Amino acid sequence: MIISLPMESPLYSVRMRASCNGQHISGAERIVDEVAVSEATASLTERAMNCSTGAADEIHCSVERIERANIRYARLPNVSTCLVNDWQEGRHVACCLLGRAGIQNNIAERAVQLLADGAGPGGVVMRGAVIMNARTGERLETDQFRGVRATRMDISPEYRPVMESVLAAKGLGHHRVLEALVLAGKVLGAPGFVAELCWSDDPHYTTGYVADSEGGYQRISVLKLAGDPSGGRILFVDRSQTSFEELVDYLERQVVLFSAAGTISSPAKWISTDE
Numbered sequence: 001m002i003i004s005l006p007m008e009s010p011l012y013s014v015r016m017r018a019s020c021n022g023q024h025i026s027g028a029e030r031i032v033d034e035v036a037v038s039e040a041t042a043s044l045t046e047r048a049m050n051c052s053t054g055a056a057d058e059i060h061c062s063v064e065r066i067e068r069a070n071i072r073y074a075r076l077p078n079v080s081t082c083l084v085n086d087w088q089e090g091r092h093v094a095c096c097l098l099g100r101a102g103i104q105n106n107i108a109e110r111a112v113q114l115l116a117d118g119a120g121p122g123g124v125v126m127r128g129a130v131i132m133n134a135r136t137g138e139r140l141e142t143d144q145f146r147g148v149r150a151t152r153m154d155i156s157p158e159y160r161p162v163m164e165s166v167l168a169a170k171g172l173g174h175h176r177v178l179e180a181l182v183l184a185g186k187v188l189g190a191p192g193f194v195a196e197l198c199w200s201d202d203p204h205y206t207t208g209y210v211a212d213s214e215g216g217y218q219r220i221s222v223l224k225l226a227g228d229p230s231g232g233r234i235l236f237v238d239r240s241q242t243s244f245e246e247l248v249d250y251l252e253r254q255v256v257l258f259s260a261a262g263t264i265s266s267p268a269k270w271i272s273t274d275e
């Protein structure tokens with residue numbers, strides 16, 4: 001059945017967060033047309049019930065109408081994939097890429113170690129991102145359990161099927177790739193943004209990335225050992241370019257929809273030009 005919608009039909013932000021025994025285990029979101037709200041809610045709930053770490057015992061879904069006038073449209077970052085032999089090489093590459101983004105090596109190494117150790121209090125995985133002063137390595141987030149969560153971003157509903165098939169054709173059809181690409185795309189537009197480092201806390205998903213405005217979304221094939229439950233995100237920011245409040249307001253509230261792709265390069269072995 002083909003449903004035709006008036007051009008200005010409303011869009012909705014559908015967000016899910018799930019926990020088990022008080023511990024955050026899953027969070028995801030979509031921005032969809034009104035006819036797709038219940039399907040999106042069902043699919044996000046199903047994801048929470050089928051988490052690799054076990055079913056959730058508490059799931060919160062929220063649905064919020066978005067004012068079209070508040071939407072910022074953007075292009076997705078370029079995608080590249082760096083093939084490494086093991087997580088040690090992967091972490092070395094991550095530090096080199098952060099170095100290219102202007103982060104000093106000692107700060108990059110500390111950041112990698114922070115994710116490996118668990119950036120939350122007592123080494124727990126955080127629900128959101130660490131915000132780090134790119135020059136000093138100082139942490140800026142006020143709540144180190146939660147961190148800061150980037151929300152209200154997605155591929156535009158019209159463009160999503162195209163983007164999904166483009167990524168699938170390149171062997172990047174895993175939903176995590178699209179979601180991380182969208183998140184990286186949003187944070188790249190943040191005031192004062194310098195770079196992002198991420199690897200998943202899913203013990204079975206060992207690929208991670210470094211994102212910055214020059215290199216785009218730079219995947220690194222292995223950043224941890226299979227079975228390792230560590231993971232997280234660090235956003236490096238230039239404090240002279242933004243206030244913490246302005247940054248958080250953008251990350252949490254600005255609606256960003258992606259309606260065009262960047263380039264997608266074939267996976268390639270890491271060749272250092274920096275050392």
Ligand code: AMP
Pocket residue numbers: 027125126127128129148149150151180183198199200201202231232233
């Ligand atoms: P994931 O890639 O979904 O496995 O998430 C990896 C880590 O990134 C999580 O453990 C959180 O610390 C962080 N994170 C997940 N989603 C967000 C988000 N929307 N905004 C900021 N940080 C996030």
